[in-house]
Amino acid sequence: MLERAEIIRQEYLRHDKKFPHVWCPGCGNGIVMGALLRAVHSLEIDKDEVVLASGVGCSGRMPTYVDFNTLHTTHGRALTFATGVKLAKPELTVITVMGDGDATAIGGNHFIHAARRNLDLTAIIINNSTYGMTGGQYSPTTPFGSISTTSVYGHVEHAFSIAELAVTAGGSFVARGTVYHASHLEQMIKKAIQKRGFSVVEVISNCHVQHGRRNKLGGAVEMINSYKENAVTVGKAEKMSPEELEGKFTIGVLADVEKPISTQEYQRVIVEARRNAEKIAKEKEKNRVKRYE
Amino acid sequence: MVTSDQQKRILLQGNEAVVAGALAAGCRFFAGYPITPASEISELLSVKLPELGGTFIQMEDEIASMGAVIGASLAGTKSMTATSGPGFSLIQENLGYACVTEVPCVIVNVMRGGPSTGLPTSPSQGDVQMARWGTHGDHPIIVLAVSSVSDCFSVTVKAFNLSEKYRVPVIVLSDEVVAHTREAVALPDADQIRVIDRIAPDVPPEWYKPYADNNRGVPDMAAFGDGYRHHVTGLIHDDHGYPTQDGKEVEKFIQRIHRKVSKGFQEIQVIKTHDMEDAEICVIAYGSVARSALRAVRDARNQGVKAGLIQLVTLFPFPRKSVDSYLRQCRVAIVPEMNMGQMSREISRVNQGGCRIVKHNKIDGHLISPEEILKHLITV
Structure with a gap:
C-alpha cells in the first residue's frame, strides 16, 4: 500500500512545481484526487493519453497538481471543452472533475446535454453542498433549511440529487461514492473510466470550513464519519422502507446501461459521408464525359 | 473564347464561401448553435466536414460551442464556430479564455440588427466594437470584415492563418447582406492557397515551456496527446502554464500577448x-x-x-x-x-x-x- 502511495506521489503529482495546494486542511478533494490517480494507475493508462479538465472552484484546481494533459477551463464549462478534445482526438481518455455548483448550476445545461449526447467521457462531481472558494454561498445541492452566507435565515429552496439527475438525463454509467469510502470510490471511478459512454461519479464530500461550520455538522472528521453512518449501498436500500431511508443516501452503481456512443457513431457518419461524396463526384465525372461525347 | 477562370466560376452564397475558405485553410472541427443568418455555415459544414474526416457538432448553446472549439484546437485541430449577435454575446466568455490561453480559433459573426434578439434578420454592423472589446479584461484580438462572396473565401483563409501564426482568436465580421448574396466566383486551386499552421515544439517534452516567450512572442504549441503534458488555465499563468499572482510575471504575460499582435501589425492590417x-x-x-x-x-x-x-x-x-x-x-x-x-x-x-x-x-x-x-x- 505504502509502495503504491509512493508511486502515485512520484509518478502522478507535479510535485516540484505546484505544491503546496490551495485546499484547506481536511478537505475531501485530496481524497478524490488520490482515488482518481489510483484508478488511472491500476488501469495502466499512459499519462500522455489522459486529459483531465475542470471548471472553476476548489475542485477546479485539481488538474494543476497532476501530471496529465490538464485543462482548467471556465466556470461550468469543463464538459464543453472536454467534448471538443474528445471529438478531435477520440483515442484520448478524457476525464472532467467539477464541483456541485460548477456542474449543476452554471454548468447544469452542459451536464444534462453531455449525459444525453453520450460521448465517451467521464465526469467526477465533488458535491460538498456549497460554493467553498467564494465563501460558502448556497449551491444547487445545499439542503433545504441550511445556513449559508446567502441564506442566513435558512435555505428556502430544494436540492438536486446529482446522481439521479444524471440517470434521468441519460448517463450510461452513474455511481455515487463518498470521501469516507475511499477504496470504494476508487472502484467507482475505475468503472466509470472503463465504461464506454458518458459516465458520472458523484462524490459526497465535506466542506467543513464553509458548510459544516455554519450548520454545526462538526469538523472534517465528524463530517466524513457521518457519511459512514448515512450511506447505504444501492442493494441494501432496495430492501429498506422509506422511513428507514430517511436522512440516508445511496452509494454504489445507480445505472449501467449500453447504448450507442456518439463518438463511435460519428465514425459511421464519416464513412457514409465519404462514400456519398465519392458517388457524387463519380456522377459528375460521368456527366462531364457524356457532354463531350 | 472562354478562359479557364470563367470555366471555374461557381455561384456561391457568402456563407457558403466562408465554408469553402475554412476547409481550404484546414479547418476540421466546427461546433455551433442554430441562428439566422449564420445557419447555412453549420448546415454545409455538417455535410462537408465528415467527408474530410473532420467533425461537426451542434452544441446546447454558443457558450458550449466556443468551449468545444477551444477543446478541439487544444487537441491539435483547426476549429471554428459561426453565429450572429445573440450568440456572439454568449461566445464572449470563452473567447476571453481563448485569448488568455492563446488558442487559435476562428469565430464568424454574421451580423444582424441588435441589441438583444433585435432585428432578425436584417443587416447591421452593430457588433463592431463588441468584436474588439466584448470579452472582459485587456486582451489582444484580430477582427476582419468581409464585403463580397470572394472576400468570404479569402478573408476566412486569412483569419485561420493569422490565428495559427499569432495564437490569437480571429473574428470574421460578415453581415446579412454578404452572407445571403449569391455571386459567381472563381475560387483558387488548393495549391494556390497559402496555409499557415501553428508551430509545434521541437524540444524534448521535459524542456517544453508552453508559455515561454521567444523572438516571435508566440510560444510553440503542443497538442494534447502528443507527449507534451502541460497545463492550460484561464488564470494568468507563468512560462510553465501554472497560475501565478506574481506581479512581474503577470505584467510580463499581459505585455507579451499584446506585443505579439503589435509585432505582426504590418501583416495583419489590410485595406x-x-x-x-x-x-x-x-x-x-x-x-x-x-x-x-x-x-x-x-x-x-x-x-x-x-x-x-x-x-x-x-x-x-x-x-x-x-x-x-x-x-x-x-x-x-x-x-x-x-x-x-x-x-x-x-x-x-x-x-x-x-x-x-x-x-x-x-x-x-x-x-x-x-x-x-x-x-x-x-x-x-
Whole structure:
C-alpha cells in the first residue's frame, strides 16, 4: 500500500512545481484526487493519453497538481471543452472533475446535454453542498433549511440529487461514492473510466470550513464519519422502507446501461459521408464525359 | 473564347464561401448553435466536414460551442464556430479564455440588427466594437470584415492563418447582406492557397515551456496527446502554464500577448483602395456597405468629383498606418455604417482633426444605398 502511495506521489503529482495546494486542511478533494490517480494507475493508462479538465472552484484546481494533459477551463464549462478534445482526438481518455455548483448550476445545461449526447467521457462531481472558494454561498445541492452566507435565515429552496439527475438525463454509467469510502470510490471511478459512454461519479464530500461550520455538522472528521453512518449501498436500500431511508443516501452503481456512443457513431457518419461524396463526384465525372461525347 | 477562370466560376452564397475558405485553410472541427443568418455555415459544414474526416457538432448553446472549439484546437485541430449577435454575446466568455490561453480559433459573426434578439434578420454592423472589446479584461484580438462572396473565401483563409501564426482568436465580421448574396466566383486551386499552421515544439517534452516567450512572442504549441503534458488555465499563468499572482510575471504575460499582435501589425492590417491616387474626398467603409460605396465613388467620378474608397478589411487592430496618409491627403472622409458610428469613432481617433469626418449612419435594418453615399460625395 505504502509502495503504491509512493508511486502515485512520484509518478502522478507535479510535485516540484505546484505544491503546496490551495485546499484547506481536511478537505475531501485530496481524497478524490488520490482515488482518481489510483484508478488511472491500476488501469495502466499512459499519462500522455489522459486529459483531465475542470471548471472553476476548489475542485477546479485539481488538474494543476497532476501530471496529465490538464485543462482548467471556465466556470461550468469543463464538459464543453472536454467534448471538443474528445471529438478531435477520440483515442484520448478524457476525464472532467467539477464541483456541485460548477456542474449543476452554471454548468447544469452542459451536464444534462453531455449525459444525453453520450460521448465517451467521464465526469467526477465533488458535491460538498456549497460554493467553498467564494465563501460558502448556497449551491444547487445545499439542503433545504441550511445556513449559508446567502441564506442566513435558512435555505428556502430544494436540492438536486446529482446522481439521479444524471440517470434521468441519460448517463450510461452513474455511481455515487463518498470521501469516507475511499477504496470504494476508487472502484467507482475505475468503472466509470472503463465504461464506454458518458459516465458520472458523484462524490459526497465535506466542506467543513464553509458548510459544516455554519450548520454545526462538526469538523472534517465528524463530517466524513457521518457519511459512514448515512450511506447505504444501492442493494441494501432496495430492501429498506422509506422511513428507514430517511436522512440516508445511496452509494454504489445507480445505472449501467449500453447504448450507442456518439463518438463511435460519428465514425459511421464519416464513412457514409465519404462514400456519398465519392458517388457524387463519380456522377459528375460521368456527366462531364457524356457532354463531350 | 472562354478562359479557364470563367470555366471555374461557381455561384456561391457568402456563407457558403466562408465554408469553402475554412476547409481550404484546414479547418476540421466546427461546433455551433442554430441562428439566422449564420445557419447555412453549420448546415454545409455538417455535410462537408465528415467527408474530410473532420467533425461537426451542434452544441446546447454558443457558450458550449466556443468551449468545444477551444477543446478541439487544444487537441491539435483547426476549429471554428459561426453565429450572429445573440450568440456572439454568449461566445464572449470563452473567447476571453481563448485569448488568455492563446488558442487559435476562428469565430464568424454574421451580423444582424441588435441589441438583444433585435432585428432578425436584417443587416447591421452593430457588433463592431463588441468584436474588439466584448470579452472582459485587456486582451489582444484580430477582427476582419468581409464585403463580397470572394472576400468570404479569402478573408476566412486569412483569419485561420493569422490565428495559427499569432495564437490569437480571429473574428470574421460578415453581415446579412454578404452572407445571403449569391455571386459567381472563381475560387483558387488548393495549391494556390497559402496555409499557415501553428508551430509545434521541437524540444524534448521535459524542456517544453508552453508559455515561454521567444523572438516571435508566440510560444510553440503542443497538442494534447502528443507527449507534451502541460497545463492550460484561464488564470494568468507563468512560462510553465501554472497560475501565478506574481506581479512581474503577470505584467510580463499581459505585455507579451499584446506585443505579439503589435509585432505582426504590418501583416495583419489590410485595406483595399479604389481611385485613391488623386482623391480629395474619400469614403471609408467595410462589409456590404463598401460595395455601395464603390458604386457611389464611381458615379461621383463620372460627375467629376475626385472621390476614392478605402475598404477596411482589418478592423482591429485598426489599420492606422495604412489609413493615416489618406486622411492627410483628403479634404473630407465619409464614413457610412449600419450602426450609430462605431468605426467612425476609431477613424476620428486616428485622424485627430486632420480632415473632416462625415458620418452616415443607418440603423433601420436596410443596406445603405449608393445614392445615399453619392449625395454626400457631391455635396460636401
